[in-house]
Amino acid sequence: MNTWVKVARYDLVRPANYLVLPWVLPFCFAVGAVTAGRSPGHDAAGFLSSFFVYFGVLGMQTIGRSLPFALTLGCSRGSFYRGTALLGMALALVLGLMLAALQALERATDGWGLSMRFFRVPYLLSGSWYAAWLTATVILFAVFVYGMWYGIVYSRWGLLGTLAFVAAQTLVVVAAVVAVSFEHWHLWSAAGGSFAGLTALGLTGVIAALAVVLLAGGHVTIRRATV
Amino acid sequence: MTPAISVTGLTRRYRDHTALDDVSLAIGSGTITGLLGRNGAGKTTLLRILAGHEFPSSGSVRVLGGPPAENEEVLRRLAFVREDQIYPEIKVGQALRAASWFYPNWDGTLASLLLEDFGVRTDKAVKKLSRGQRSALGITIGLAARAEVTLFDEPYAGLDAVARQLFYDRLLADFAQFPRTVLFSTHLIDEAAALFESVIVIDKGRVVLDAAADALRGVATRISGPCLAVDALAQGREVWERRKLGSQASVVVVGPLSADERERARSAGVDLTPLSLQQIMVQAAAGAIAPTPETSVMTERTRA
Numbered sequence: 438m439n440t441w442v443k444v445a446r447y448d449l450v451r452p453a454n455y456l457v458l459p460w461v462l463p464f465c466f467a468v469g470a471v472t473a474g475r476s477p478g479h480d481a482a483g484f485l486s487s488f489f490v491y492f493g494v495l496g497m498q499t500i501g502r503s504l505p506f507a508l509t510l511g512c513s514r515g516s517f518y519r520g521t522a523l524l525g526m527a528l529a530l531v532l533g534l535m536l537a538a539l540q541a542l543e544r545a546t547d548g549w550g551l552s553m554r555f556f557r558v559p560y561l562l563s564g565s566w567y568a569a570w571l572t573a574t575v576i577l578f579a580v581f582v583y584g585m586w587y588g589i590v591y592s593r594w595g596l597l598g599t600l601a602f603v604a605a606q607t608l609v610v611v612a613a614v615v616a617v618s619f620e621h622w623h624l625w626s627a628a629g630g631s632f633a634g635l636t637a638l639g640l641t642g643v644i645a646a647l648a649v650v651l652l653a654g655g656h657v658t659i660r661r662a663t664v
Numbered sequence: 665m666t667p668a669i670s671v672t673g674l675t676r677r678y679r680d681h682t683a684l685d686d687v688s689l690a691i692g693s694g695t696i697t698g699l700l701g702r703n704g705a706g707k708t709t710l711l712r713i714l715a716g717h718e719f720p721s722s723g724s725v726r727v728l729g730g731p732p733a734e735n736e737e738v739l740r741r742l743a744f745v746r747e748d749q750i751y752p753e754i755k756v757g758q759a760l761r762a763a764s765w766f767y768p769n770w771d772g773t774l775a776s777l778l779l780e781d782f783g784v785r786t787d788k789a790v791k792k793l794s795r796g797q798r799s800a801l802g803i804t805i806g807l808a809a810r811a812e813v814t815l816f817d818e819p820y821a822g823l824d825a826v827a828r829q830l831f832y833d834r835l836l837a838d839f840a841q842f843p844r845t846v847l848f849s850t851h852l853i854d855e856a857a858a859l860f861e862s863v864i865v866i867d868k869g870r871v872v873l874d875a876a877a878d879a880l881r882g883v884a885t886r887i888s889g890p891c892l893a894v895d896a897l898a899q900g901r902e903v904w905e906r907r908k909l910g911s912q913a914s915v916v917v918v919g920p921l922s923a924d925e926r927e928r929a930r931s932a933g934v935d936l937t938p939l940s941l942q943q944i945m946v947q948a949a950a951g952a953i954a955p956t957p958e959t960s961v962m963t964e965r966t967r968a
């Protein structure tokens with residue numbers, strides 16, 4: 438058996454963590470339905486974000502919970518990382534398909550009979566079911582890998598290191614925004630004046646590229662992690 | 665024969681202290697070696713580096729011919745039983761199942777047998793195990809893995825005396841059937857002494873004794889009795905320790921005693937007690953034994 442698959446199986450040895458994930462949905466749906474879903478516009482899609490956040494937390498937990506015993510079982514950090522990322526990808530595909538199916542169902546039932554938007558996230562997941570599947574999968578995977586990276590940073594450098602990690606990311610984002618909006622350079626107008634030029638699929642591509650960067654970052658960071 | 669474990673000039677520095685300081689050693693394959701030393705001497709750091717859990721600051725480490733860190737060729741042939749193992753939220757049976765996927769020589773029958781002996785139920789959550797039962801699980805995985813190199817770091821915290829004896833017996837029985845290289849750190853030295861073919865003592869990050877266990881037997885003797893008789897016997901010998909209480913004295917001398925000397929001791933009413941491994945380790949950690957080639961015990965193993 439390939440080591441990556443072994444690792445994915447090892448992560449799943451207690452599947453409860455992953456099986457409860459879909460059960461987050463009914464709860465956020467209920468909250469969304471009784472609050473934003475009743476207000477004008479019936480747009481409760483923001484509540485769906487907790488599903489993505491939960492998935493990111495799962496990615497983070499794989500490090501603190503599963504890495505120490507995996508190392509003891511003679512698994513290298515690299516294999517553990519790649520195997521767990523593989524599992525994250527598989528789960529993202531399955532959960533993304535589930536979201537796409539629910540999105541299609543929501544459209545067919547005209548918002549569950551309430552004209553409510555929950556799964557049809559405007560702009561991002563409002564297209565066809567397969568476009569929604571692709572976008573949801575890519576976002577889920579990116580969030581999972583991002584969570585893993587946090588777990589690794591925390592295990593290597595503790596709380597202070599994690600804060601520094603957050604600060605560094607904030608700096609990068611701020612620097613990017615400043616650079617792009619610095620009128621003298623005309624970057625913003627070169628990009629079309631807004632992100633509106635970007636289709637949902639185009640944005641999916643950007644997120645996919647970001648996921649690759651995150652994946653590489655975590656891979657470099659885990660190589661000298663100790664537990 | 666190439667050694668299963670060979671370490672040269674290994675140093676591990678942390679920000680405020682040096683855990684291992686220029687450690688060099690070689691451990692032949694198919695032996696059980698005791699790794700002894702005081703708390704904080706560097707035993708765990710050494711084992712963690714050998715298992716690839718920790719990284720050296722400098723020096724070279726080879727296990728089964730290659731560096732262990734991030735090297736699956738080596739790692740899958742190596743088992744490490746840690747005192748402070750963190751388990752995911754799983755049950756005992758699930759931990760064993762996961763272990764069976766990773767270790768090529770895994771023996772599931774042996775694992776079930778051991779757990780039964782230790783009285784640990786497989787349907788119990790690892791989190792709910794007592795300290796002793798948790799140690800028993802670690803030992804079970806370490807033995808049933810039948811890895812070519814097996815490292816035990818204080819494997820039996822919280823285990824009762826019966827269970828410890830069971831562990832020694834099982835280890836020896838399985839070792840006889842499937843020889844492997846075992847490196848074993850412990851504080852219960854005299855209890856485990858019979859297992860060891862050789863002994864390494866480290867203190868403050870340095871190797872202070874590296875010898876075959878046989879060579880250490882009778883290497884030093886405590887002579888106690890009337891001052892005059894004791895002094896006469898200790899005359900001209902290397903002395904590790906000297907105590908005096910009134911007219912009685914107790915001296916630890918190095919080297920074997922001749923039949924003539926034994927006879928003299930008996931007639932003078934002097935007690936002769938060979939130093940146990942534990943007492944030798946205490947002397948070694950106290951710096952009595954200088955790790956120099958002229959100390960005959962030191963070179964025994966490198967020559968063998």
